[in-house]
Amino acid sequence: MTDVKALAQERQQMFVNVYRGKIPTRIPINSILSLEACIEYAGANQAEVLWDMTKAEPIFEKVNTDFPADTPAGGTRRYPSFYQILGSRPFVMSSEGVMQHPNVQGMEPEDYDDFIAAPYDTMIEKIYPRLYTELDTDPNTKALILAKAMRAHGDEFALLAQIGARMRAKFGFASIPSSATTAPFDFLADFLRSFTGICSDIRRYPDKVIAACEALTPILIKKGKLPVPSKIGVTSIPLHMGPYLRTKDFEKFYWPSLKKQVEVLTEMGINVSLFVEHDFMRFLDHLSELPENTILRFEYGDPKLVSEKLGSKFIISGFYPVMLLHTGTKEQCIDKAKELIDILAPGGRYIFNTDKGAMDMHGNITENLKAVIEFVREYGKYDNPDEPYDLSKDPMPPAEKIVAEIEANLNSKYYQTWEQYRANHPELEGRPQEVIAKKIKKLEDDMFNFIINLGS
């Protein structure tokens, strides 16, 4: 076996063990460099690379070589191509070439009732033409704009997947299917009602906010489905608005739909990875209600308290202050890594990661990050690893069944399950149903994922 293949296998087993709550051979190290930081490190132009991701491949090669973490660097779902075609307001490129999210509002308070009855359709009919100015036009132009944008979206993701496969082959990364979705309240707040709008809504129309989150939950569960059936996989959910709410508002508006979403995704065989953004120390008891082996990546807070309250049930990550890598000395950086590992690693439910990704490469991060990765790789070896967890004994999770049920109840005139489609197309009688079904379903899902991606 080549070294790279052996490394890939080692990493695969490390992650499988951690995701199943078993002690791995050593602490997995997440890559912490954002795409922007990678581009800066390679001395390339931000806008040029984001517009032409083929230019990212040599950049990733350089970064993965120089900063040998256990997961690949970079990656984004924010490409200027389709946002440009759509005339995007929620995501725009700043003068410095960085994609950012201004405070926008695509949904009016009057839209709540329609939205609650049919969220997917209301997004398509009313909300997106406000968020994406090029869709605010006649139906033919709109159809062509959407076709171009979806083509761009598909191309960008396909290219990133190809690059990802080549990086895995070259650097021996693990191969674990992944997906991403959004918490219902955050989805409603971020692009639809806006940060400022939702703050008024929870006081003016509390019941409608709750109903809207409930209506969104199945859609955002479906969005978090893995791209391929698998016994293991990770779905990331970045949390946003929770810490800005009073605890009783958090309990009323934010938590119930998120909890439900995480529970169902877990039932689908997925390890949900929550980016617990900002300070969640008020909500540790809530987090403790989540299913075992949910991954919790913390930004701020008290690692000791988290370890005590959550460390034996959940996989903890984050906490390492990325600013220290920028501004600290090598010694300070290594001391910090040691301190966190000593608190969080015992028991094995731990992945090394920073409190947030590095957005750029200012200060001493180049040297410090190299030193920290080297340190964690050595210091993070467990002397009591569990047996390699054997996935083949696990049953296949009922993900398809759960999602099929959601799809059948979407109440959308734009989304059709294969059964609904088939019923309207008798001409398909006698044709190879299984092959056709697969294709039609994939196209519908590609469109669904594209549409939901535009909403968060």
Next chain:
Amino acid sequence: MDRLLLLTQAISDLDEEKVFQILDELIAENPSDEEVQEIVAACQRGMIIVGELFDSDDYYVADLIFAGELMSKAVEVLKPIICSRKKDTIGTIVLGTVKGDLHDIGKNIFKGMAETEGFEVHDLGIDVEPDVFVAKVKQIEPQIVAMSAVLTIALNSMKNTVDALKKAGLREKVKIIIGGNPVTEDSCKRIGADAFTTIAGEGVDICKKWIVNSIA
């Protein structure tokens, strides 16, 4: 109970319905200039209590934002009456989110609070080039320049903006305050600003002190 006290209470409770019920009653009685000033003051006292409840962790950012919404709606209702007399501004601020950053929620909270304190605020918006700050400062001659950012990468833009003001010979004519999540004492020094804050209300207090001290 005095209706002004009830108004203060309703604002601090964030009870929108009650706030506008009381305001409608008071306005219907055709208040004098002096009485309008008392109404505004009652609202502001409510906002101060909101700030205290925020400091004591009874309220969070979402509540502050709604309080800001209530206050601006109240000012909207009172405006036709306020506009009938000239209000003295206590000072002028040129405000903007610096180049490379598109976030404006904190900036807007600061703006709203500064305006209710009597500042005239010239808001340059987001992703503002240093030259745009310089041109506006030349034109308006404010006492204060306020720069906002959320992204750490925008701290360099703050420094570039201060440098541009220096180069244009304007640095000594203004006080500079920076605000936003990433600013610290260290970055404040490096950037060459006079003050920093991560809390909008504290920023407004600093600006008020500057104005008072410059008059004294």
